[in-house]
Amino acid sequence: MRPAIRLAGPADRPAVVALDAACFPKDAWSETSWADEFTRPDRRVLVADEGALAGYAVLLVPPATDDPVDLLRIAVDPAHRRTGIGRQLLTAALAAHPDRTVLLEVAAGNEAAIALYRAFGFEEISRRSNYYAGGEDAVIMRRQEKDHD
Ligand SMILES: CC(C)(COP(=O)(O)OP(=O)(O)OC[C@H]1O[C@@H](n2cnc3c(N)ncnc32)[C@H](O)[C@@H]1OP(=O)(O)O)[C@@H](O)C(=O)NCCC(=O)NCCS
Structure with a gap:
């Protein structure tokens, strides 16, 4: 089953924090950083949802449309890698900002x-x-x- 890619909501945060820790053992973001990512108006957190969390991506989208968008993070659950989820997340992230x-x-x-x-x-x-x-x-x-x- 292909996961659905959607914007994250507050209820997704614990699973994203846990997957981030699993994917980036040396430089996982702290709970405080993630709280920021989920609330700052210039951030977009996307999740790949297949019942459980399969991956996520974080974008910094400056309000000035001439400024570049930054892809801050993208990761896929190790058990689901190489099945196209990273591609799905990146496709959705880029499609949301086609002119940037x-x-x-x-x-x-x-x-x-x-x-x-x-x-x-x-x-x-x-x-x-x-x-x-x-x-x-x-x-x-x-x-x-x-x-x-
Ligand atoms: C990078 C990452 C997000 C890719 O996610 P994924 O779901 O496994 O990627 P996909 O299955 O969508 O792969 C899409 C394409 O990316 C490339 N790719 C992905 N993994 C690859 C690998 N291990 N080796 C070589 N190419 C790879 C291939 O071109 C692949 O297309 P193909 O499978 O048709 O050959 C995943 O490996 C990951 O979470 N890594 C740890 C976190 C990380 O380093 N994130 C990036 C820094 S923020």
Whole structure:
């Protein structure tokens, strides 16, 4: 069954916090950060819902439409990976903001995420050396509206 992608509501928060901790053991966001993500007016939290939570994505959507949207987080339950849920979440996230440039930052060694982003037309625009704990570089990627259909 393909999950439904929808905007998260307050009732989704505990499951999102738990899945974030499972997906990002070294840099999960705190309860306080998640409380912010669920309430700030410039944030959009999407969930992949198949009865249980299968994945989520968080966007920062500045009110000024000339400013780029930031994809802050996307993750899929390890038990459900490589079944198209990441693609579904990203499709929904981008479809909600078709005329905006989208930026994101990803660890240089995160091959799964980089492959997903490239498949959606994101391109590397810069790097930050030694950005992550452990010395890994951050890759900044951008998807411009004019770069794709
Ligand atoms: C990145 C992530 C969200 C992808 O989610 P997913 O549901 O497994 O991805 P999908 O099944 O939709 O894959 C879509 C495409 O992405 C690419 N991809 C996904 N996982 C991949 C992997 N492990 N290796 C290579 N390419 C991969 C492929 O192009 C894939 O298409 P294909 O299956 O037809 O080849 C998932 O691996 C994840 O949650 N990782 C941990 C969290 C994370 O690092 N998030 C990104 C930083 S915020």
